[in-house]
Amino acid sequence: MTRLLCLVLLLASCLPAIAETRYSGEQTLWQDTVWSGDILIDGILTVAPGVRLEIRPGTTVRFTFFDSNGDGIGEHEIFIQGRLLALGTAEQPILFTSAETAPRPGAWGAINMMASEDDNLLRHCVVEYAYRGFHAHFGKGRIEDSLFRRNLRAFQFQDSTVRVSRCRVLDNFNGLQFRDATVVLEQCRITGSQWAIRGIYSDLTLTGCLIENNRINAVSLRESTLVAEANRIIGNRRGIFLQRGKGTLRGNRIVGNAEHGTFFEDSEVILRDNRITANGRAGIRWLDSQGVIAGNDLSGNGEYALMNDGSGDLQVGSNWWGSVDEKRIDQLIRDRRDRPETGLVRYAVPLSGKPSAGPTATPLLPE
Template sequence: MNFICIFSNLNVCLIRIPFVKNIRFSPAFTARCLLLGCLILTQAGCQQLFHAQDAPLKGQTVTVSMTVPQPPPPAAKPLQQGSEQPVPQKNPQSPLDSRLLPTETSLHTDPLAIRNQVDVPATSQSKPARAVIDKAGTVLVNKTVAEDMVLRGTVLIKGALVVAPQATLRIDPGTRILFASAPGSAELSRLVVQGRIVANGTLQQPILFAPALNQPLAGDWGGVVLLNSEKKNSFDHCRIEGAQTGIEAHFSRFSGRGVMVTKSRTGIALYDSEAGLQGCSISRCDRGGRLADSELDLRDSTLQENRQGIDAQRSSFTLSSVKVLNNSQEGVAADQCRFRLTSSQFVENRSGLRLTGGDGQLFLCRFSQNRESGAELVGVRVRISNSSFIQNSGVGILLENARGSVVGSVFSDNRAGNLQNRGSEPFAALLNWWGSADEKQILAGIHDPERKNDTALILFAPFLKERPVTAP
């Protein structure tokens, strides 16, 4: 409709203009007229649009502007519910937010963290963990020695070092051999000798066997084990610390001079084995010596401050010039053994000596200041001569079905009596010094229940009038 109106108005105008009739329309002029007409049509349509739809805007100035927008910034993510503030950006100069640190739950879910927590003290008051010694000139891990070998310097053994039956292991003076469990194993490290071991330490340069830890404790490593080795094994001036068993022999034999075993569960253990030791010291062990069906010759040595000095069963042992001092239980406890004790001292133990069964002799021995009896003899056959039983808190000798004799010895100042009989076997206690020449005073220190029935089992007369010079 708009186009029809426009053309009608155009024709009217042309008729009313006189000079238009005489004009000839060329093609170029015609094109220009058409273009002008299109412009007029466009303007007329826009005016009609504004007039029809925007009638309220009549008489008002309308300004239309166009602005090209910039790309919008990324939308910020909203904070999580319950968060007090956003996590601060990382700043190397400021401390980390506590929420960025590992929590207790995350530590427990990390196997590495759990393993590391074993060595961390639970509280600040806990004792610090013992340092591990891992520096050594030679490191051997679960090694078997098939040929002769010499160890010197500082040697670290992880796991077991096994000496094959055909090989000999020699250890030079001053060598330090440290033991640690093998990686990934909880078994104690040991030196196992099937062949031969020659440890040639000296008084100035002893050989050390110890765990790879400072401040060693009993049971930190296994010990030296002789297994079916009947060759000439020797330990000269060796110090053994923190072992489960210092030297343990099974069907083997060895000798030792100047061996020191300390802070171990068992100092020396013999099982069906033989050992000859001289000038040795065993201290601060749960048990100084353990014998089972074995033979021990111990001379010029000391068993001191152990829970028990020697525990022997079905064995044969000789103690010569041995000091058994300050052990919390028996200095020596033997069951069904053959024994010979010479020039030895049993002082400040709970009980100096307890013999059950077996037979043997005591010569020039001293039993004094023990917290209970000097010697307990139960079912044993024994010969005692030139020995001393003095100042014990219990009785000098406690007899229970023991057979034998004591002669040329000294009994005095034992708090619970000098001699006590609890059995039914006779025992000869003739020619001894009882601390007095008065017979009644002597009888007061001898406890023999059968004497009341005129069937005394302990014979003490004749007795010595003075202390014998030969008794210690």
């Protein structure tokens, strides 16, 4: 009898938790709904236009795995056309996860906002093992104080307006990717991704974030606008890449990235009061761009403080190069004197020492 009881308990532990509410197949919520307890999504659940889904603290939402085309990606998800309010607390977060006993990233689809113009809000949520943790297409959303981990893509936006505040984005294949979007990231930590942030045709405001130890770029934007202040961009392959865009960077620490700390191509850039040091190849790579470079700490980078790879000359303001000796500063700059096809770099009287720290932001949430 004792052995039989142990066997039953063992088998029960291998099964998904028994759900208090279950949705199977393709279903639609046609009226305002409140969830609590354990919810199982065994299909695609749509929240109709004009309908509100509210999820209470401590709720667990699980998704079964279904792969119709054999690509290894789960397809069961929540499809929001109305409004989602997932309001957990620090003590009782809301969990969105896989129903599998041994899940992997991509085991379910997404929290999917489609043509949802209401102000969708996730607060104190944990989102894990999804294909796209939070996906917005023609939508609006705020995500606060939440954890996104082990998803294929933590966030994906298109034609949307999204604000992400005080969130941790940890060990996803990619962190955030977006196009034609307006995105605000504040006091977030993004680590352990291939690409931390990728965007095109978008406006990104980045304030007080820590973006560290991502395997490719920390921030990669094309034909976009970037405003970055008081961020720490540390230990990635590359720091910030901006192509055919506009950027204002002030008071950031861009330190210890394996290749370039910053790379600007065919862009308009204001680069003031940043610490851009200890990057493997160069602090700044400048290609056919224009703008202001002044008040920065450019000391201690691996090969060059500044590389001018464009055909035009570059006038640089007063910065700290790690030295005030002109011969030494010349060695830290790659320009026409090294490569005849590129422009010259002319610099103002260098700063006599490291500039004072730029603006600081509220400390990040503890891990």
